[in-house]
Structure formats: structure tokens, C-alpha cells
Amino acid sequence: MRFEDIKGLEVVKKQLVNSIKNDQIAHAQLFVGKPGSPALPMALAYVNYLNCENRQENDACGVCASCSKNQKFIHPDLHFVFPVSATKDVKSDEALSQRFMKEWRQFLTDNPFGDLDIWSEYYGGENKQANISKQESREIIKGLSLKSFEGGYKAMIIWLPEYMHPNAANGILKILEEPPEKTLFILVSSNSQRLLTTITSRTQRVNIPLFADEDIQSILIEKNGMTEQQAAQIANLADGDLNTALRIATNVEDDSHDFFVNWMRNCHSRNFTELVNMADTFHSSNKLSQRSLLKYALNIFRETLVYQNAPEINRVNGNILGFIQKFSGSINEDKVSSMTTLIDEAYFHLERNGSPKMIFLDLSLHLAAEIR
Secondary structure, three states, X not given: XXXXXXXXXXXXXXHHHHHHHOOXXXXXXXXXXXXXXXHHHHHHHHHHHHHOXXXXXXXXXXXXXXXXXXXXXXXOOEEEEOOEOOOOOOOHHHXXXXXXXXXXXXXXXXXXXXXXXXXXXXXXXXXXXXXXXXXXHHHHHHHHOOOOOOOOOEEXXXXXXXXXXXXXXXHXXXXXXXXXXXXXXXXXXXXXXXXXXXXXXXXXXXXXXXXXXXXXXXXXXXXXXXXXXHHHHHHHHHOOOHHHHHHHHOOOOHHHHHHHHHHXXXXXXXOHHHHHHHHHHHHHOOHHHHHXXXXXXXXXXXXXXXXXXXXXXXXXXXXXXXXXXXXXXXXXXXXHHHHHHHHHHHHHHXXXXXXXXXXXXXXXXXXXXXXX
């Protein structure tokens, strides 16, 4: 990954490049970006530039031995830790990052901008709660105990450290504060508020913004062959989140929309029998589908507010717009605020392995009360 592979964000790129040129490399850095931002690609490009044997003015050369290895994510001085879970082939006590390196490299090659949901599909953990186990801290210390293989920096990229077990987080505090010589930690987080203060206090924060609409538009035209008009509509709806834009572009949202429409109708009519049946369906779906539905609900609530207050900048069309036009007659701004809070709470409990059926049914009853 090179900086040129990331659309836009020139200010952040320049900041990172200058820190290396001026030899102002903090040994522990926290890259923070909302889901859908290029926080992980930016960390990969930064490490690539750091160890490039023939640095250019604003980017790695892309052809030296170090760059070639980094492009394939096989550089011996580049280490990774990321959330994983047990699968049908891997027991829970064996679920460590190193066990999934083949899948991880494929994920980075195919979809370096991907989120945890997409990563779960790659390693087969869609129905399990991913985390960074307490055993990982020993692997981190072990991996960084040796000198660098090629004389440059050793880099440890910890993706989504907010999923780190408290014991694992506490286990790396000492090496995070006093790492071996020429060792770099980069923690890539999409929710830094969930990190222990003892972790954040030992790192230098780098904020990674979401993509601008024109950058997402350009990516959609290049990757999906869309017209400028189509790409612009999706870019507006995605609101800077590249993963959302790609899902919409490939119609991944269709199932979520149909389920959501039926869900809201049953909440409005207080059809509790059907809501119980829908809770069973929700429970039987995988984690990815469950999270996608709740995210989709938040997007629809947002677009409903836009339609009510500034319809001229509405970002949706077709069936979705038709539903929003009808739905807006049943709710107002105060109701949307309350319903959004309920969705956020449900997502929080779902992430912490609460019963999907109980979470969905409880949420449905509360939403029915808000709507009526």
C-alpha cells in the first residue's frame, strides 16, 4: 500500500511524510478514523514509506525490495494483530492473529478499506464475536523481542485495539511505553473511546478523516464502472464511508431494506405476533446481517430527517425514497432522536454477545411505542 493508492486526504499524507523526513517518529501512534475511513490503508502506506529503500518526495518508490514485500504484506519486520474468533476449523484457545495470516493477507489485498464485518467473512467468523485475546499480548512481546531482519524499523500494526481483552491491553503497556530500539506501534481504531486510558495516554494520536464525496465518486467510477450521476448519488448517501458506498453499489442493502420495511410496518400496526416471528428470523441470521440491519435503520432515520427538513438535498431515490415519504408521516425529529438512541443501544448489546432474539424483540417493542 502506498499513499497514492488512497484517494484524497493530502493534508494527512503530508503530515505523515514530513514526520518521517524530519525524524519525528513517535514510537507509539494511534490512527483514529470512523468506519469506512482509510485509517488502516494510511497506516500501511506510512510503514511502507518508513522502510522504503528509495523514498520519493511524497511516497514510497514501490519497486525496491522492501516495497515489494510490503505490497504483499510479507515483510519480515511488519507484524499484525487483529480481532479474530473461533471458527469451524479453529478452536477458541487457538484463535490468534498468526493463525489467520493467510486470510488476513488476502483481505488486505482484496479489500484494504474493509471493516470488521468484511474481515469476518474472510476468515469464517461471521457468527462469532471477534476479539483480541489475552494470549495475543505474549505474541506481541515475542514478535518484537528480536532485532529487525533488514535493519529498518520493526512495525506492529494493531487493528481495532478496542476489541482487545483488558488483560491483553494491560499486558502490552510496558513494551508500548518502552519499546525496543527502532520499534514502531501503530494502533488503528474506529472507536478510540472504548480504549483504556492507559493505552491512549501512551500514544500519539493521528486523526484520519472520512473520504470526501468526490473521492468516493471517483473510486466508484473506477472500480464499478458507474456513471458520474450514479456515483454522485451513492457518494452522497454513503456520507464518507467507502464500505457503505460499495455495499450500496453492489445492492447488498436490498435484503436489509425489505426486512426493515416489514419491521417498521409491524411496529406501527403493533403486530406483536409477527414481531416475535421476525425476532426468530433475526436470531437465525449471521452477525454480519444483524449488524447491517441496524446500520441500515440508522441510515434510513437520517434520510427521513433530511426529507422532512431539506428534501432538495435528499440522497435516495426509487423504492427507498417512496418508503421514506410515507414513513416521515409517522415520525418527527424527537421520535427519530429517541429511536436512534434505541438502535445504538441495541447495537451495543449485540456487539457484546447479547441474545439477538431478546435484543431485537425488546427493540421492536420500544420502537412500536415511539412510533405510536
